[in-house]
Amino acid sequence: MILKEALHQASKTLASVSTEDATLEAELLVMHLLGIDRAQLYCRLEEELPPGDVHTLNQLLERRLGHEPIAYIIGRREFFGNDFYVAPGVLIPRAESELLVEKALDFVFSDSARGSEKTLLSNEKPSVLEKFEKIADIGTGCGAIAISLALLLPQARIYATDISPRALEIATINCDRHRVRDRVHLLEGDLLDPLPEPVDIIIANPPYIKDADLSQLSPEIRMFEPLSALAGGEDGLDKVRQLLGQARGKLRPGGLVLAEIAADQGEAAASWARELLPHARVELAKDLGGWDRVLIAKLLDMY
Numbered sequence: 106m107i108l109k110e111a112l113h114q115a116s117k118t119l120a121s122v123s124t125e126d127a128t129l130e131a132e133l134l135v136m137h138l139l140g141i142d143r144a145q146l147y148c149r150l151e152e153e154l155p156p157g158d159v160h161t162l163n164q165l166l167e168r169r170l171g172h173e174p175i176a177y178i179i180g181r182r183e184f185f186g187n188d189f190y191v192a193p194g195v196l197i198p199r200a201e202s203e204l205l206v207e208k209a210l211d212f213v214f215s216d217s218a219r220g221s222e223k224t225l226l227s228n229e230k231p232s233v234l235e236k237f238e239k240i241a242d243i244g245t246g247c248g249a250i251a252i253s254l255a256l257l258l259p260q261a262r263i264y265a266t267d268i269s270p271r272a273l274e275i276a277t278i279n280c281d282r283h284r285v286r287d288r289v290h291l292l293e294g295d296l297l298d299p300l301p302e303p304v305d306i307i308i309a310n311p312p313y314i315k316d317a318d319l320s321q322l323s324p325e326i327r328m329f330e331p332l333s334a335l336a337g338g339e340d341g342l343d344k345v346r347q348l349l350g351q352a353r354g355k356l357r358p359g360g361l362v363l364a365e366i367a368a369d370q371g372e373a374a375a376s377w378a379r380e381l382l383p384h385a386r387v388e389l390a391k392d393l394g395g396w397d398r399v400l401i402a403k404l405l406d407m408y
């Protein structure tokens with residue numbers, strides 16, 4: 106069988122389970138099988154696929170038909186333009202969480218601009234990078250958010266916490282792969298507890314699925330992704346409330362909390378933030394679909 110036929114058959118087989126795009130998933134499986142990129146795949150479409158590879162491809166397809174997520178099968182997922190190793194036991198990073206990274210960068214660069222004006226007027230040493238050098242990614246999973254920020258903000262010191270040793274094992278592999286092990290400090294523990302010092306930005310994609318909704322999740326998520334990365338209690342906001350409650354002692358003056366939430370949690374999350382961080386300006390940021398996606402709470406400069 107030539108590669109083009111193998112791709113066609115794989116994509117037909119995957120159409121029964123693929124919630125995304127069966128053609129794309131078929132390409133990802135064949136690229137993974139042969140260890141090649143998409144450009145190489147398209148150049149080799151007329152080549153014969155050896156029987157051993159056909160057999161292995163069928164085994165990969167079987168796994169996918171059993172609802173195993175494609176990212177676990179091929180061992181990787183792209184996030185913010187970088188490739189991350191993922192494996193069972195860690196949440197697969199989602200595209201919607203990229204908004205957290207964008208909002209953190211907005212904050213760093215807008216405050217940096219104000220910092221430079223101040224510096225020019227007062228003739229002080231530049232303070233911008235000092236001010237924004239400390240960031241904490243809480244519940245880091247495979248490390249996608251922390252590492253994306255480390256790659257974009259080479260001056261930043263980043264703490265990344267998780268309660269799951271397995272997640273931290275995978276985050277370590279990703280830190281090594283992206284050569285940021287010296288700047289991303291991985292810490293095991295409950296939310297903000299392991300932080301050794303106050304930070305400028307707390308960023309988190311906490312578990313936020315309501316208990317009642319867990320059984321409605323797709324089999325890919327329900328059967329394969331870790332429950333501890335998903336379950337957020339009765340209203341889904343248990344971890345958000347806990348994080349906001351701890352944030353006061355762990356944020357520097359003028360610091361920022363960014364937490365991902367579900368589309369229907371915006372008002373409730375904002376009202377908890379106003380109660381638990383009374384000296385913060387609270388906002389909600391929407392995703393591309395127009396849904397509330399990120400809770401933003403910015404402490405006033407004197408708090």
Ligand SMILES: C[S@@+](CC[C@H](N)C(=O)[O-])C[C@H]1O[C@@H](n2cnc3c(N)ncnc32)[C@H](O)[C@@H]1O
Nearest residue numbers: 196198244245246267268269295296310312334
């Ligand atoms: C929704 S996942 C997010 C993973 C990663 N940040 C991402 O966006 O792909 C939530 C993560 O929080 C971790 N977690 C759950 N409860 C925690 C707690 N109490 N303290 C620290 N981390 C926790 C889970 O192990 C999981 O890795």
